[in-house]
Amino acid sequence: MSKGISEIMAAPIEDHRLIAGFLNGDPESFNQLVLQYKNQVFNLCYRLLGDVGDAEDCAQEAFLKVYSGLKGFRFQSSFKTWLYRITVNTCKNKIASAEYRSRQNMIELDKPFLQKDDAVYREIEDNTNSPESLMIEKETASVILKAINSLPQHEKILIVLCDIEGNSYHEIAAITGLKLGTVKSKLARARHHLRNKLEGVI
Amino acid sequence: MNCSQIRSHLKDYLDDNIHPRLQAIITGHLSSCDGCSKELAFLKTYLPQAKDIGKIVAPPGFELRLRQKLPNPSQPSFPSRKWFLPLPAPVTAFVGILITAAVIFYFSKPYKLMEKEQLRKTPASASYKLPENRPAKKSSQKKQAPVADSIALSQEQAKPDITSSRTGAKEISRTVALTLSLWPVNYSDSGESAAKTRSQITVPELSNSTGQSATGEGSPRVFALEKSEKAESDAVYSVTNEIRGIVNSLGGKTATVKKNSAQLLIIKIQAQQYQQFVHAITKYGEVKKPYPKVNQNEQSIEIELGFQEGN
Known part of the structure; x- marks a missing residue:
């Protein structure tokens, strides 16, 4: 337990050391930051976008923004929070883009859609190439994920950041720019919506 | 709670x-x-x-693809950091101001002085030629054209005959690219020469088209077009006559002047006919710059046209 806490406390210091190294002209420091956070950033993107290709695009775009914006990093906040904020905003932009929306509106002939309780289900699911198939084995978890994906975007972001990614309320407030009380109340409302969607499952 | x-x-x-x-x-x-x-x-x-939903790992090759997208530090974008960084910020700012001032000076003052000098040396040589086949009509009501002393536009030109005008013009033997770029010239009818009047070319004030110019209250606006480098060529001559015919058909008046080996056609036309005129002349080429707005209350507009022969 104490080791976990010490690791958590050491993370910002390590991040700041790597950032300082990068600002002093050491490109390897940035590579270290990418290695450290690539899975978290990719996972967040995938949870918010639901597509591996889009998630990789967004994750890379977020790292590119970090690369060009690190000069302005003031070492007053956590690098992780800053990185997550950039990632969430990049995903929001992607979701708002015309190309993404048009793709979401397209219905593939071999995968007819069934809409039920605002959730989108496919009659034939081909998960052979999806990382989901490797990671989600439990039926309940799969249903929960579908219910989360059917939430409105602002609720989905909060649920993913808190319940899946395990960020604290304070971190979510820093990432989203919302007040702490607003984060708590919005999360409570989002969970209530989830409960309605998952009635009978949980 | x-x-x-x-x-x-x-x-x-x-x-x-x-x-x-x-x-x-x-x-x-x-x-x-x-x-x-x-x-x-x-x-x-x-x-x-x-x-328990689980964490998904980034696909293999993620860092490699990211690294390819990152800007290469060995190829710094211009201006080079190496070139600029050794200079202290105040010095960089001072050099920047000096360069800006030099550019502004180069493109403004010397150019204006040069143009004024040329205009001073060039006497106003504007003259009006009647279309060849136009029957010369005498009018009892003669009016001095406000463009210049040397340009006397008679009232008879206001009664057009496009057919006779066109038959008098030479046929267009080849395509002529007509480059029109209109800009208003503050006009004063206080007896200044045409050359001096044209030197008062200003940036278009499209919203201020009430006819109240800076130098002459209530005086008509003058619009100038680019000069032609080959004013004497047949093609330009033909187009000049064609446009003259259009102007006459719309109740306008024309006169030609020479300036710096360029032939300028000065057109006086009613404001109500202006849009129609502009529409008519577009068939001679693409009009690249937007037209100035014309206030319908304005009594008349004077326009200078210049042509540049295409290849």
Whole structure:
């Protein structure tokens, strides 16, 4: 337990050391930051976008923004929070883009859609190439994920950041720019919506 | 505390990450509220399963693809950091100001002086030629054209005959690219020469088209077009005559002047006919710059046209 806490406390210091190294002209420091956070950033993107290709695009775009914006990093906040904020905003932009929306509106002939309780289900699911198939084995978890994906975007972001990614309320407030009380109340409302969607499952 | 306030603390309550006093309040509320109790029961099942959804790792080659997108530090973008960084900020700012001032000076003052000098050396040589086949009509009401001393536009030109005008013009033997770029010239009818008047070319003030120019209240505006480098060529001559015919058909007047080996056609046309005129001349080429707005209350507009022969 104490080791976990010490690791958590050491993370910002390590991040700041790597950032300082990068600002002093050491490109390897940035590579270290990418290695450290690539899975978290990719996972967040995938949870918010639901597509591996889009998630990789967004994750890379977020790292590119970090690369060009690190000069302005003031070492007053956590690098992780800053990185997550950039990632969430990049995903929001992607979701708002015309190309993404048009793709979401397209219905593939071999995968007819069934809409039920605002959730989108496919009659034939081909998960052979999806990382989901490797990671989600439990039926309940799969249903929960579908219910989360059917939430409105602002609720989905909060649920993913808190319940899946395990960020604290304070971190979510820093990432989203919302007040702490607003984060708590919005999360409570989002969970209530989830409960309605998952009635009978949980 | 109401239900929504209680529910916003339920996760902390479950995690035992809450002040004992608040914990007591929530426990008391849960004992009496069925909805919040169900919410708590849901969270007890949902939260661990949500955490179990699992983390997805980035696809292989992620860093490599990212590295390819990163700007190459060995190829710095211009201006080079190496070139600029050794200079202290005030020096860089000073050099920047000097360069800006030099550019502004180069493109403004010397150019204006040069143009004025040329205009001073070039006497106003504007003259008006009647279209060849136009029957010369005498009018009792003659009016001095306000463009210049040397340009006398007679009232008879206001009665057009496009057919006769066109038959008098030579046929267009080849394509002529007509480059039109209109800009207003503040005009004064205080007897200044045409050359001097044209030197008062200013940036278009499209919104200020009431006819109240800076130098002459109520005087018509003058619009100038680009000069032609080959004013004497047949093609330009033909187009000049064609446009002259259009102007005459719309009740306007024309005169030609020479300036710096360029032939300029000065056109006086009613404001109401202006749009029609512009529409008519577009067939001679693409009009690249936007037209100035013409106030319909304005009595007339004077235009100078210049042509540039295409390849």
